[in-house]
Every structure is written in C-alpha cells, then in structure tokens.
Amino acid sequence: MDRLLIKNLSVSIEGKKILDNVSLEIKRGEIAALMGPNGSGKTSLAYAIMGHPNYTVDSGEIIYKNQNILELSPDKRAKLGIFLSFQYPQEIPGVSVSNFLRTAYNNLKGIKVDVMEFLKKINDKMELLNIDKSFSQRHLNDGFSGGEKKKCEILQMAVFEPEIAILDETDSGTDVDALRVIGEGVNKINKNSNSGVLVITHYNRILKYLKPDRVYIMMNGRIVKEGDHRLADEIEEKGYKVIKV
Amino acid sequence: MKQILEISREMYDHKNPEKVFKKLDGLNKDVVRAISDEKKEPEWMLNKRLEALRIFLDKPIPRWGPDLSRLDFNKIRYYLKAEEKTHMNKWEDVPEYIKKTFERLGIPEAEKKSLAGAGAMYESEVMYHNLKKEWEEKGVIFEDMDVALQKYPDLVKKYFMSECVPINDHKFAALHGATWSGGTFIFIPKNVRVTMPLQAYFRMNAPRGGQFEHTLIVADEGAEVSYLEGCSSPIYSENSIHAGCVEIFVHKNARVRYMSIENWSRNTYNLNTKRAVVFENGVIEWINGNFGCLTGDTKIFTDNRGLVEIKDIKNGDYVYSLDENDKIIKKQIVNGKVSNGIKDVYELDVNGRTIRATSNHPFLALERKMIKGIERKGRFVTKWKSLEELKENDLIALPKKIPISGQPYRLSRIEIPTNRIIGSNNQYAKFRMNLRHLYKAISVPEYTNENLMWFLGIFIGNGNIWERKNTDSAKVTIAIPEYDSLRDELVKVTKNIFDYRIKQFGKRAVIINSGLVARFIKKIDFGGRSYEKKIPRWVYSLPEDQRLSLLAGIIDSDGHIHKGEVAITSVNKELLEDVKMLAFSCGLNASRVFKHSSGGRRWVAVAMSNARDAYRLLLNGPNIKNIPLRDKPKNFKLLKSTSKRNFVSSKGLNFKHQTSDYLGFARISSIKYIGKEEVFDIEVENSHNFIANGIIVHNSAVTMLYPCSVLKGRNARSEFIGIAYAGKDQNQDTGHKVFHLAQNTSSTVVSKSISKDGGITTYRGMVYIAKGAVNSKCKVQCDALMLDNKSVSNTIPYMNIKEQKVNIGHEASVGKIDDEKLFYLQSRGLKEEDARKLIVSGFVEPISRQLPMEYALEFNRLVELEMETSLG
Incomplete structure (x- = not known):
C-alpha cells in the first residue's frame, strides 16, 4: 500500500484522552496539511504515529504497508520509512551532525555506507538546502538556534528520504529565508522521492510554499473538517472561529 | 603472589654471594647496591638510591592516605631481570578474563600480548625505527630509562627526582628512588614539536620496569610533545605494590600532553606519583580515563x-x-x-x-x-x-561481641484508609459497598520494643500474610497449634502492641484478621513468603535486648534446644544466614548453615512447600542463656545448657x-x-x-592516584580531563591536584563520570593557590551522567586559597538520559540501546576527541562495552 492510514485512533496520556476517534490518511506523492489551534492534539497525533512511549493508544489502528504499526517500536516505524520532523528537536551534545546522520542512515537502511561517499551526499544536500558546510561538524542541535534546528530536521529528511514524512510545526520559530528553504526541501522530497508529507501547522505561513492536496482541521483532539487547499485559505482569512464544532 | 615474595638469588650470585644471601629478605643497602650494580649505574645514582633508602627507612608511614601497616617491605622483590620477566609473563599465564576483555575490545593479537605484558608489539618495529630516526635528527630522546641513564647521564642527573618529585617528598617517593627500575625517558629539545604522540608500546623489547617504573618527560623551552601511556602500561601484573613515578617538566612556552587510560587490573597498593612542574607560559594537559571493577557480598x-x-x-x-x-x-x-x-x-x-x-x-x-x-x-x-x-x-x-550502641527504630505510621469501597457484580446487579466500618483501628508503637521484636520473630518463624487478590484486605496467620502455651503469649503481645484482640483460633494457627497489621509488617520489610523472608537491615542497629527478643521469637517458633545448643531449622537458607549475623551481633556463637534433611517438618507443612531442602543453624556459647525465650519448656532447657565455648x-x-x-x-x-x-x-x-x-x-589497600600539576612560572597552565565509569558494584574515585604558585596561572579541570547499575563515581580534587599568585584562575567542572536512579555521583572539591585576587569557578552538573532524547534518536531508526550508547559517546566526546585515533576507537569501544555489561 502506498499510504499511511489512521483509522479511528483514540489516544490518551496518563488517563487523559487527547485524541478522539481520529481518521486520516497520508498518501505517497501527496501533501496533506493538519491544521488546528494550539493544544488541539496535532503534536500528539504525530507522536502517536511515531510511537512515543507516553502516549497510550486506547483504540484504532495505524496501517502502513499492510501492518498495524502500533505494535512496532519507534525505531522499527522509522525503518519502515516514516519520519517525524520534531517541533522541538532534542540536543545531543558530543555527537556531530555528520556522525549522527551516518549512524541513523546505516540503521534506517540496514547497510553500512562508505564514509567518504556519505560525506559527499551530506554536502550535496546541505548545498541544496543552503546550509553552511561547517554545520555537519557541529554537535547535533547543541546550541543551535530555533531556525537551525528546523533546518537540521529538514536536512535529515533530505538525507534519509523517507516515504512518509510528518513535519510538526516546522514553520514555527523560523525566519522567512529558512521557511523558504524548508518549503523547497519538502517539495523536492515530495517530488523526487514520491514521499507522502503531512504538514502540521497552526497557521498558514508554510502553505505559501507548499500546496496541500488535502487539509484536515483538528480541534479538541478530533478531526472536525476535511477539504482541499481552499480550506486552508479560508482558515487564514477567518481563523478557526469559522469551524463549527 | 608467591613469585614476587622472594628475591632472585641469581642476580646476586656473581657478587658477594654469602653476604647477600643472609639479607635475602630485606630492603637494605646491599639490595640497593645490587640493583645499581646490575644496571652498571654511575656513582651519583647509587648515592641517590642510598640516600633515598635512608630517607625511606627514616620516614614514618604517612598518616594520610592508604593504610600500609601490613605491607612488608622486606618481602617485595625489588628488581626483576628482563629475561625473568618474559619468562613470567607468558600469554598463556594471562588470566582468561583479561584475554577476553582484549578480545571484546577488538585489540589485535600482537597488541594484546603487549598490553598484557606478555610480549612486544613486533609489527610496529619498522615503523618505530623510522620515526625514531626522524626524531633523533631533531635531537629528540625517547629511550628506556635505564638506557637513558647510560647514554645521557647529565640530562638525567639534572632532572631525575630533583625538582619535580624529590626523593624526600614522601616515604614512597623515597622507596621509589631507592628501588626504581625501567621506565621511559623523553627529552624534547628547544622549539621542537613532536607531532605524533609518543606511545609507550613503541618502546618495545625494553625491559619492563614493572612496579617501580620511572617516567621522566622533559619538554625544553618552546617544545611540544604528547605522551600516551595507554593500555600498554603494565596493567596486568601480580605485584603487590606499584610505586611508580611520573615526572614531567614543562619549560617556558612548552606544552606537554600526558594521556593515560587505565585500567582494569589494579595493583594491591597503587602508590604512583604523577606530577608536572610547569614554568612560564607552559601548558600541561592531563587526559585520564579510568575504568575498574569491584564487588562483594561480605x-x-x-x-x-x-x-x-x-x-x-x-x-x-x-x-x-x-x-x-x-x-x-x-x-x-x-x-x-x-x-x-x-x-x-x-x-x-x-x-x-x-x-x-x-x-x-x-x-x-x-x-x-x-x-x-x-x-x-x-x-x-x-x-x-x-x-x-x-x-x-x-x-x-x-x-x-560487638558493642552496637543500638537505637530503637522509629516505625512509620500506617495510614488507615478513609474510605474503603469495594465494587463487584452479582447475578442481580453491580454493587458497591463501603467497608470502612470493617476496619478495626489498630495502634502501632512509635518505636520498636521487645514485645514487637518477639512478635516479629514469631512471624518470621511461623507467620504468613494472606492477601485477597485485587483488594487490600489481608490477614495474618501464625501457626501455633492448639494447646501450645505460646498462643496465650501471642494473644497478650498482640493486644499489647497493636491493641488488637485475636479472636479467631484454628486448630493449627491463630488468625489476626487485620489488613492493617499485615500492611504494617510489610511496611517494615518483614513481609514475603516463608522462603523469601529475611531480616531487614535496620534490625541490626537495634539495642541488643531488642535483637535478642527477635532471636527469641524465631527460636520460640522454629528452634529447639538440643544437647545444650539452639538449633533453628528452616527451608530458607538466606534467612538462616541472616539469623547467624543477628546471633553474632548479640555475642553468640553460631555454626555454619548446613543442610538438614530430617528436621523442619513443621516448617514444610506450614509453608506448603514443595519438597524444599531444609537447613539448620546451631547457636551456642555462654551467651545463649541471654536469649529471652518465652516458650517455657524451651527456656528451661536453654538455662540448663552448659555451652562454655568462649574462644579462650x-x-x-x-x-x-x-x-x-x-x-x-x-x-x-x-x-x-x-x-x-x-x-x-x-x-x-x-x-x-x-x-x-x-x-x-x-583492610588491604586503597588506591590514591591523582595526577598533580605544580604551576611554577607566570602564565603556566594546566588542563585536566578525566573520565570515570562505575558500573554494577563499582566505585570510581578520581581526581586532580593543582598548585598555583605564580601569577596569572590558570587551571581547568573537566571531570566526567558515568554511573550505572548502582555504581558510584567520586571526583575528589584539590586546588591550592599560594599567596601572591594573583590573577590566578581555576575552573573545575564536574559532569555526571547517571544511567538509572540507583547510581550515585559524588563531587568533593577541596580548595585552599591563600590569595584574594583570584578567580575560582566550580560547576557541577548531574544528568540522566532523557527519555525525550531517547525517543528522538529512536525515531531516527536507532534501537533504544544504541540510542543510549550514542548519548553516552557524546557525553565522553570531550575526552575521546583528545585521543589519537586508534585510542579514541579503543576508548569508545571500552565505553560501549561498559554499557553492555561490566567488564570481566
């Protein structure tokens, strides 16, 4: 199957329900957008897809490649080709970006890449994303600005070439230049690798660079509306107030 | 151990055999002369050795640091000839666990042998010679210490145990001065920079100095050198004493980096002195990795x-x-x-x-x-x-007997549930009932007393807690048969301590139908199934009469008096071991816990045990009469016993x-x-x-090994980076000393520690700033990473600052591996274990970065290995 399918997913954290009967799909080659106000459960959905241990799935399934991935640990989900760009990427001091990228790449692909070749690949991608060369020698997210962290997430996405990419608020905390780089990066991977992308955002900025095929609106843990890119425009114009729950 | 306890006859045979023979087992002038003579040393060195010997014999054993009173200096073999050493250190003789460790580290065979002290690393010979030639052209000296003494006597004389570690520095410096043998001499002439780190294993075929090795590194003005004393130092040896000495001179504008990764086989006495003297604008860097093991159920x-x-x-x-x-x-x-x-x-x-x-x-x-x-x-x-x-x-x-001062133990309060509601189904409907009224309040004494301890003894012997599944209601049964006089005593005691009147009496047991009593017993760690019961640790610090009361309860229920001795039978061997320690603490004498097949029937019946072995412990000695048994027939027999055993x-x-x-x-x-x-x-x-x-x-020995920097010249600088890893049952104590003796001197200490599975790491440091050392700066940074909640990290920075105008900083951080970090890395395809390893490798990066490539790899493997399991 060429899509990730979320069916009637209900999720709670420490007994508190945060996602309620959510259904959503991410098709390869398509860009979907998940919009909603702060605290509506968008990040929770991303974490639930990736398998964060604190999120308890009460019911529902997430199907990818003919299996219910809810039974898999996060690393196995990643190996299936699912990638999450974090809203707040973690800092890992002492581990260089290039070392991290190589370690992760080897794990994801189950191979051992040639060090020099891989270095070239990283450099190419960095150039493509307009990222300075010294970046790869810095420690992963350690002391990075918000924008740099987001760029680093997009660099990872570009290097790993996932089949399904979820971008959690990748547009927040970034300046206009970074936003453009991110938008271009997403478009490239969407086209070149035929990836399915879910863009999570609470406002419309990034959608200037991306044209979603499908838009979902989430409020209070539920998908309340679904539509095409015009729905996003409508939200931008009138805000979430227009959505009647 | 034995092979080092005798002095080789062979080495004295050519000289004055009778005289030396008489003094075989002593450290004396003759031995020192023999060492010096064997090495054909110049007169001044012999005199230095003799002077050192005089100082050694004069100086009292220092009161600080390890206790050495049991170390017999006369029984140490002070000098080994090269051929003997190779003979002694065959690869086959290297303990299996060390070999295994090398294998797991992926160290090549030849290097392994070198590391284990069983041979030299021949593959590098050619490489070494080429390098040596290049260095020699620049005037670099890199030699065995003994050879250097012959070839460069003036240089050695100038620096050897003079200004850095003088022979009268402390008793063991003197011992070292008298008996030193082998080691490394490095001299880097003015303005020469040796780019490649000098490593001890290039110096192959040189006789191994073993426990009295002397390392002397001199960097002349503007010179630079790195020296790595890695695993190639004699990490494996059966020496009972290791009194090596490292002296480093960092002259004006020079820079020396000394790296060592130690070491999983420790010497019994590790009395090494490592010290650097740093002159104007000089820089010393210490990089220290420390791994070790310890355990014990004693x-x-x-x-x-x-x-x-x-x-x-x-x-x-x-x-x-x-x-x-x-x-x-x-x-x-x-x-x-x-x-x-x-x-x-x-x-x-x-x-x-x-x-x-x-x-x-x-x-x-x-x-x-x-x-x-x-x-x-x-x-x-x-x-x-x-x-x-x-x-x-x-x-x-x-x-x-042991004079345990003993304090009653303060008991924690039992909370009575304010509301106790049970819910269930029957064929008619769901129902809910408040059972609050069923809770009979009990009282619990604030402190332990003799009655309570006797009760707990009876409970250990014959008691059991029955808990109803999924509720917190429970009852306590105590197996005392009908007509046993102990029943009355138990009823009385239960009333006395809990204000609870036992009402249910079975044929075999009495029942205390109180969840609170059950909860109380569990809360003070007396709970568990019969074969799991143990005596909690706090009991051993009770007053003796309370400990004896507990013992009495155990004997009243599970013991009998046989031939003037107390015999206690149980299926729980560990419990009997506990009882034995309890008996020792009360000045009683106890037997081994041994298997006992015929007894313990009552026990087996109560525990409904499936044919467990029974064990028995015997108590005797005159003090057994002090046990306040409450079972009258037993007590009568006990008082009649005539066990006099009192070790006189x-x-x-x-x-x-x-x-x-x-x-x-x-x-x-x-x-x-x-x-x-x-x-x-x-x-x-x-x-x-x-x-x-x-x-x-x-106690046998304590390792005290902290490198020390003496900053003597203006702007001199010292950098120390250390890492300690403590896994299960390990305790790593590392640190650094710095003396700031001149203006504008600066020192930084970065100490990293990782503890896991209950391991303990301690940083112990000392900073001294002399009066007049104005504008000196010192920064100590201790980072601890704990991989779980039960591990421990200590920081003990000691500072002695005599000057006002200085800048001192101390930072300590203690961290754990964050779950969010793990999730982040897992989402990138890393297994949880690999994610942990990556985080740890990042944590130690400031150290691995400093090491030459092959050592960095080895170091990382060592860290990973430690992550997987503790070494050995």
Whole structure:
C-alpha cells in the first residue's frame, strides 16, 4: 500500500484522552496539511504515529504497508520509512551532525555506507538546502538556534528520504529565508522521492510554499473538517472561529 | 603472589654471594647496591638510591592516605631481570578474563600480548625505527630509562627526582628512588614539536620496569610533545605494590600532553606519583580515563546503617574495629572503599563463620612466640598474617561481641484508609459497598520494643500474610497449634502492641484478621513468603535486648534446644544466614548453615512447600542463656545448657591472656580455593581493621592516584580531563591536584563520570593557590551522567586559597538520559540501546576527541562495552 492510514485512533496520556476517534490518511506523492489551534492534539497525533512511549493508544489502528504499526517500536516505524520532523528537536551534545546522520542512515537502511561517499551526499544536500558546510561538524542541535534546528530536521529528511514524512510545526520559530528553504526541501522530497508529507501547522505561513492536496482541521483532539487547499485559505482569512464544532 | 615474595638469588650470585644471601629478605643497602650494580649505574645514582633508602627507612608511614601497616617491605622483590620477566609473563599465564576483555575490545593479537605484558608489539618495529630516526635528527630522546641513564647521564642527573618529585617528598617517593627500575625517558629539545604522540608500546623489547617504573618527560623551552601511556602500561601484573613515578617538566612556552587510560587490573597498593612542574607560559594537559571493577557480598555491621554488604559501604559509615592495644571493639569511621579487580579468592571457615578473600588478605592470627627459633610453650603473640600464610587449625581472631550502641527504630505510621469501597457484580446487579466500618483501628508503637521484636520473630518463624487478590484486605496467620502455651503469649503481645484482640483460633494457627497489621509488617520489610523472608537491615542497629527478643521469637517458633545448643531449622537458607549475623551481633556463637534433611517438618507443612531442602543453624556459647525465650519448656532447657565455648582456649591450649570480653580466637577449620571473583576493600580510620562476616580482618589497600600539576612560572597552565565509569558494584574515585604558585596561572579541570547499575563515581580534587599568585584562575567542572536512579555521583572539591585576587569557578552538573532524547534518536531508526550508547559517546566526546585515533576507537569501544555489561 502506498499510504499511511489512521483509522479511528483514540489516544490518551496518563488517563487523559487527547485524541478522539481520529481518521486520516497520508498518501505517497501527496501533501496533506493538519491544521488546528494550539493544544488541539496535532503534536500528539504525530507522536502517536511515531510511537512515543507516553502516549497510550486506547483504540484504532495505524496501517502502513499492510501492518498495524502500533505494535512496532519507534525505531522499527522509522525503518519502515516514516519520519517525524520534531517541533522541538532534542540536543545531543558530543555527537556531530555528520556522525549522527551516518549512524541513523546505516540503521534506517540496514547497510553500512562508505564514509567518504556519505560525506559527499551530506554536502550535496546541505548545498541544496543552503546550509553552511561547517554545520555537519557541529554537535547535533547543541546550541543551535530555533531556525537551525528546523533546518537540521529538514536536512535529515533530505538525507534519509523517507516515504512518509510528518513535519510538526516546522514553520514555527523560523525566519522567512529558512521557511523558504524548508518549503523547497519538502517539495523536492515530495517530488523526487514520491514521499507522502503531512504538514502540521497552526497557521498558514508554510502553505505559501507548499500546496496541500488535502487539509484536515483538528480541534479538541478530533478531526472536525476535511477539504482541499481552499480550506486552508479560508482558515487564514477567518481563523478557526469559522469551524463549527 | 608467591613469585614476587622472594628475591632472585641469581642476580646476586656473581657478587658477594654469602653476604647477600643472609639479607635475602630485606630492603637494605646491599639490595640497593645490587640493583645499581646490575644496571652498571654511575656513582651519583647509587648515592641517590642510598640516600633515598635512608630517607625511606627514616620516614614514618604517612598518616594520610592508604593504610600500609601490613605491607612488608622486606618481602617485595625489588628488581626483576628482563629475561625473568618474559619468562613470567607468558600469554598463556594471562588470566582468561583479561584475554577476553582484549578480545571484546577488538585489540589485535600482537597488541594484546603487549598490553598484557606478555610480549612486544613486533609489527610496529619498522615503523618505530623510522620515526625514531626522524626524531633523533631533531635531537629528540625517547629511550628506556635505564638506557637513558647510560647514554645521557647529565640530562638525567639534572632532572631525575630533583625538582619535580624529590626523593624526600614522601616515604614512597623515597622507596621509589631507592628501588626504581625501567621506565621511559623523553627529552624534547628547544622549539621542537613532536607531532605524533609518543606511545609507550613503541618502546618495545625494553625491559619492563614493572612496579617501580620511572617516567621522566622533559619538554625544553618552546617544545611540544604528547605522551600516551595507554593500555600498554603494565596493567596486568601480580605485584603487590606499584610505586611508580611520573615526572614531567614543562619549560617556558612548552606544552606537554600526558594521556593515560587505565585500567582494569589494579595493583594491591597503587602508590604512583604523577606530577608536572610547569614554568612560564607552559601548558600541561592531563587526559585520564579510568575504568575498574569491584564487588562483594561480605556483610559488615555498621553502627549507623545496620548490616551492610561491603560493596554498599560508604565513606562516613561507622564500622566496628578492633583496638589491638586495649583488645576492645569500637566503632571507627570508613574513609574509603576501593576495588582491587578480579582476583583468586579463597574461602576461610572458622567456627561456622566463613569469608571469601584473596590470598594476600590479612587476618589476626595467634601464634606461639618463637625465641631464637624455638617455639616457646604457652606463650602466644598476635600477628597479622595473610591468608596464604595461614593453614587449617591455625588460630585467628573473632569478635566475641560487638558493642552496637543500638537505637530503637522509629516505625512509620500506617495510614488507615478513609474510605474503603469495594465494587463487584452479582447475578442481580453491580454493587458497591463501603467497608470502612470493617476496619478495626489498630495502634502501632512509635518505636520498636521487645514485645514487637518477639512478635516479629514469631512471624518470621511461623507467620504468613494472606492477601485477597485485587483488594487490600489481608490477614495474618501464625501457626501455633492448639494447646501450645505460646498462643496465650501471642494473644497478650498482640493486644499489647497493636491493641488488637485475636479472636479467631484454628486448630493449627491463630488468625489476626487485620489488613492493617499485615500492611504494617510489610511496611517494615518483614513481609514475603516463608522462603523469601529475611531480616531487614535496620534490625541490626537495634539495642541488643531488642535483637535478642527477635532471636527469641524465631527460636520460640522454629528452634529447639538440643544437647545444650539452639538449633533453628528452616527451608530458607538466606534467612538462616541472616539469623547467624543477628546471633553474632548479640555475642553468640553460631555454626555454619548446613543442610538438614530430617528436621523442619513443621516448617514444610506450614509453608506448603514443595519438597524444599531444609537447613539448620546451631547457636551456642555462654551467651545463649541471654536469649529471652518465652516458650517455657524451651527456656528451661536453654538455662540448663552448659555451652562454655568462649574462644579462650582450644584443644587444651589456654590463651586467655590474649583474649578479652571482646576478643577471642578459634581454629580455622578449612581454607578452600573458590575461583575468581571481583574483590574490594574498605579503609578504616586509625585501626585499619574491621569485622566482616563475624571475623576480624585487616583492610588491604586503597588506591590514591591523582595526577598533580605544580604551576611554577607566570602564565603556566594546566588542563585536566578525566573520565570515570562505575558500573554494577563499582566505585570510581578520581581526581586532580593543582598548585598555583605564580601569577596569572590558570587551571581547568573537566571531570566526567558515568554511573550505572548502582555504581558510584567520586571526583575528589584539590586546588591550592599560594599567596601572591594573583590573577590566578581555576575552573573545575564536574559532569555526571547517571544511567538509572540507583547510581550515585559524588563531587568533593577541596580548595585552599591563600590569595584574594583570584578567580575560582566550580560547576557541577548531574544528568540522566532523557527519555525525550531517547525517543528522538529512536525515531531516527536507532534501537533504544544504541540510542543510549550514542548519548553516552557524546557525553565522553570531550575526552575521546583528545585521543589519537586508534585510542579514541579503543576508548569508545571500552565505553560501549561498559554499557553492555561490566567488564570481566
């Protein structure tokens, strides 16, 4: 199957329900957008897809490649080709970006890449994303600005070439230049690798660079509306107030 | 151990054989002369050695640091010839665990052998010679210390044990000065920069100096060099003392980096001195990685924490120790605990008390006094003897009683549930009931008392807690048959302590139908199934009458009096081991816990045990009459018993004058080889002995090894980076000393530690800033990473600042591996374990970054290996 399918997913954290009967799909080659106000459960959905241990799935399934991935640990989900760009990427001091990228790449692909070749690949991608060369020698997210962290997430996405990419608020905390780089990066991977992308955002900025095929609106843990890119425009114009729950 | 305890005859044979022969077992002028002569040393070196010997013999054993009173300097083999060493260090002789460690590290075969001290690394010979040629052209000297002394006597004379570590620095510097042998000499001339790190294993085929190795590094003005004393230092040796010396001179504008990765086989006495003197604008960098092992289930009575396994002993604990002059046992504070690696261990059994120790561990023995080689009848002296010197039937010291000061234990309160609602279904409907009214309030004493301890003893023997599934209602049954007089006593006691009246009586047992009593028993750690029960640690710090009451309860329920001895039978072997320690703590004598097939029927019935083995413990000695049994027939028999065993005589020998109320002696019944185990030791203030498993033992050694920088010239700088890893049962104590003696000197200390599985890491540092050393800067940074909640990290920075105008900083951070970080890395395809490893490798990166490539790899592998399992 060429899509990730979320069916009637209900999720709670420490007994508190945060996602309620959510259904959503991410098709390869398509860009979907998940919009909603702060605290509506968008990040929770991303974490639930990736398998964060604190999120308890009460019911529902997430199907990818003919299996219910809810039974898999996060690393196995990643190996299936699912990638999450974090809203707040973690800092890992002492581990260089290039070392991290190589370690992760080897794990994801189950191979051992040639060090020099891989270095070239990283450099190419960095150039493509307009990222300075010294970046790869810095420690992963350690002391990075918000924008740099987001760029680093997009660099990872570009290097790993996932089949399904979820971008959690990748547009927040970034300046206009970074936003453009991110938008271009997403478009490239969407086209070149035929990836399915879910863009999570609470406002419309990034959608200037991306044209979603499908838009979902989430409020209070539920998908309340679904539509095409015009729905996003409508939200931008009138805000979430227009959505009647 | 044995092979180093004799001085080689061969080396003296060519010179004055008779004279030397007489003095074989001593460190004296003749031995020193022989060493010097063998090496054909210049006159001045011989004089220096002799002067050092004089100082060594004069200086008292330092009161600071490790206790060395049991170290017999006369029994150390001070010098080994090269051919002997190769003979002694065959690869086959290297212990299996060290070989395995090398294999797991992926170290090449040849290097492994070199590391293990069993051969040189021949593959690098060609490479070495090429490098050597290049260096030689620039005037670099990189030689074996003995060779350097012949070839460059003036240079060596100028620096050797003069300004950096003078022979009169401390007793062991003097010992080193008198007996040093082998080592490395490095001299880098003015403005020469040696780019490649010099590594000890390039210096192959050089005789290994072993325990008295001298390393002397001199960087002349503007010179630069890195020296790596990696695993190629003699990490494996059976030496009982390691008194090496590292002297480093960093002249004006020079820079020296000294790296060492140590070390999983520790010497018994590690008395190395590592010191750098730094002149104007000079820089010394220390990079230190430290890995080691220790373990132990030996039980030690502490005054503050009850019975504690030695591996859990902490600095500041009070243990019991024998004052040899007054023959009394008193409490002493623990100053340190240290690992001695994995060693051969033997089990010594004396009068039912057993202990596992290395062959060099000292015990207090009683032996006949010898006068002029003749054993004097009837006269005894005490002497600390190592296990290998002891044999069956020898008399060794036992504590007759331990003066545990003893405090009643404060009991925690039991909360009574305010609302107790149960819900269920029946065929009609769901229902809910409030059972609050069913809770009968009980009272719980604030502190332990004799009644309570007796009750708990009965509970240990015959009690059981029955809990109803999924509720917190429970009851306590105590198996005392009908018509047993103990029933009345139990009813009385239960009323007395809990204000609870027992109403349910079965044929075999009485029932205390109170969830609160059950909860109380569990809360104070007396719970568990019959075969899981144990005596909680806090009991051992109770007053003696309360401990005896607990014992009485256990005997009243599970013991009987047989031939004047108390016999206790149980299916729970560990419980009997606990009871044995309890008995020792009350000054009773106890047997080994042994298998007992015919007894224990009652026990087996109560526990409904599926044919478990039964075990038995016998208690005897005059003090058993102190046990306040409440079972009248048993008590009657007990009081009639005539067990006099009190360790003042044996097999017709009377040595009462050597004993006291506290101290007695008994014969060793067996000494058996057990196998290899990780061993550890503690350091006790003043007396240096302690009571372990009910036997008086001496502590053996403590490692004190902190590199030291002396900043003598303006702008001199010192950088120290250290890492310590402590896994299960390990305690890593590392640190650094810096002396700021001139203006504008600066030092930085970065100490990283990782602890896991209950491991303990300690940073212990000392910074001294002299008056007048204005504008000196010192920054100490300690980062600790704990991989779980039970591990410990300590930081003990000591600062002695005599100057006002200075800048001192200390930062300490303690972190754990964040779950969010793990999730982040897992989402990138890393397994949880690999994610942890990556985080740890990042944590130690400031150190691995400093190492040459191959060592960095080895270092990372070592860290990963430690992550997977503890070494060895």
